[in-house]
Amino acid sequence: AQSVAQPEDQVNVAEGNPLTVKCTYSVSGNPYLFWYVQYPNRGLQFLLKYITGDNLVKGSYGFEAEFNKSQTSFHLKKPSALVSDSALYFCAVRDNTNAGKSTFGDGTTLTVKP
Amino acid sequence: NAGVTQTPKFQVLKTGQSMTLQCAQDMNHEYMSWYRQDPGMGLRLIHYSVGAGITDQGEVPNGYNVSRSTTEDFPLRLLSAAPSQTSVYFCASREGGIHEQYFGPGTRLTVT
Numbered sequence: 189a190q191s192v193a194q195p196e197d198q199v200n201v202a203e204g205n206p207l208t209v210k211c212t213y214s215v216s217g218n219p220y221l222f223w224y225v226q227y228p229n230r231g232l233q234f235l236l237k238y239i240t241g242d243n244l245v246k247g248s249y250g251f252e253a254e255f256n257k258s259q260t261s262f263h264l265k266k267p268s269a270l271v272s273d274s275a276l277y278f279c280a281v282r283d284n285t286n287a288g289k290s291t292f293g294d295g296t297t298l299t300v301k302p
Numbered sequence: 303n304a305g306v307t308q309t310p311k312f313q314v315l316k317t318g319q320s321m322t323l324q325c326a327q328d329m330n331h332e333y334m335s336w337y338r339q340d341p342g343m344g345l346r347l348i349h350y351s352v353g354a355g356i357t358d359q360g361e362v363p364n365g366y367n368v369s370r371s372t373t374e375d376f377p378l379r380l381l382s383a384a385p386s387q388t389s390v391y392f393c394a395s396r397e398g399g400i401h402e403q404y405f406g407p408g409t410r411l412t413v414t
Contacts, residue, residue: 231405
């Protein structure tokens with residue numbers, strides 16, 4: 189069975205500082221990894237994904253994520269946080285079977301303070 | 303494109319009542335899924351569909367039914383509502399292959 193762990197319920201950073209939101213995963217075979225963001229009272233929005241190739245993936249709003257196969261991690265990063273980045277972030281893994289069901293982490297609340 | 307739409311936005315039910323949450327997408331996506339979101343528990347998959355006429359159970363299917371008679375629509379039926387089904391429900395769709403999901407705005411359901 190596949191699983192995702194987001195070890196931090198909450199991450200607090202000051203505006204302008206770099207941010208990291210952690211994610212580790214477990215899946216059989218090659219992982220397909222995703223990050224989504226959820227703003228209050230909204231549905232989830234896609235940020236970026238890793239399928240294969242370069243371990244550093246760039247996505248929307250200046251976010252990037254680093255895939256590390258040996259550590260089974262896919263941490264979300266941004267060099268300089270904005271107050272508007274404050275939201276709930278979800279990491280997800282999908283298996284590579286035909287149905288391709290996704291499993292989501294429990295989410296990490298990011299708060300960026302001015 | 304409207305994307306993924308869900309109705310209603312809010313609903314209050316009494317224990318034992320039944321209802322249908324509607325989901326529609328206009329992107330011609332093959333795959334559609336229903337999730338529930340509970341505080342501190344992320345999103346849990348209820349049911350999903352890989353195409354019209356094909357559905358399967360997810361992680362937490364008990365108490366819910368789905369059908370997929372068209373590509374566009376994927377309704378979720380609560381057969382006999384229970385307080386444990388109080389949650390926010392999200393519908394999502396995606397293309398076949400390794401593509402991201404598009405989520406609807408959610409339905410906030412309270413069962414008293």
